[in-house]
Amino acid sequence: MGDFNHPDICWRDNTAGHKQSRRFLECIDDNFLLQVIKEPMRRGAMLDLVLTNKERLVGNVKLKGSLGCSDHEMVEFKILRAVRRTHGKLTTLDFRRADFGLFRDLLGRMPWDKALEGRVAQDSWLVFEDHLL
Structure with missing residues (x-):
C-alpha cells in the first residue's frame, strides 16, 4: 500500500502514457500483483494503491477522506483470511x-x-x- 504517483495509469485498461508508468505496470504484471482500489482519489487519479498477490485477500476497501490538511485520502481495508x-x-x-x-x-x-x-x-x-x- 502506498502513494505511487502514477496519475497517467488507467487501471481499468491497464495502460499508461509515460514510459516510467508503463514499466511500473509491467513490474506489477510480472509479479502477479492486483491493484484493488477501484475509485479515483485525487482529481480523477488513483495515486494511493493497495496491491495484493491474491484476489480475495483484501476486501472492504473504503476511502475515508483526508486526514488533517493532507491531499491524500485515507484508505481503509480488511485483510481477509479463511x-x-x-x-x-x-x-x-x-x-x-x-x-x-x-x-x-x-x-x-x-x-x-x-x-x-x-x-x-x-x-x-x-x-x-x-x-x-
Whole structure:
C-alpha cells in the first residue's frame, strides 16, 4: 500500500502514457500483483494503491477522506483470511512433509507454453492457479 504517483495509469485498461508508468505496470504484471482500489482519489487519479498477490485477500476497501490538511485520502481495508478447521481444531500445512518432487512432476506435465499462449499476466495466473488447485 502506498502513494505511487502514477496519475497517467488507467487501471481499468491497464495502460499508461509515460514510459516510467508503463514499466511500473509491467513490474506489477510480472509479479502477479492486483491493484484493488477501484475509485479515483485525487482529481480523477488513483495515486494511493493497495496491491495484493491474491484476489480475495483484501476486501472492504473504503476511502475515508483526508486526514488533517493532507491531499491524500485515507484508505481503509480488511485483510481477509479463511481459517481451516477440522473437528474444532485449527489445521496448518506442514511443508516439511510435502513431496516437492511430485509437485514438480505434476506441474511439468502441463504444456504451459500452449496453455498460456496469448494471455496477459493476470489471465495466465488464473490458469496456473486453477491447475494448481
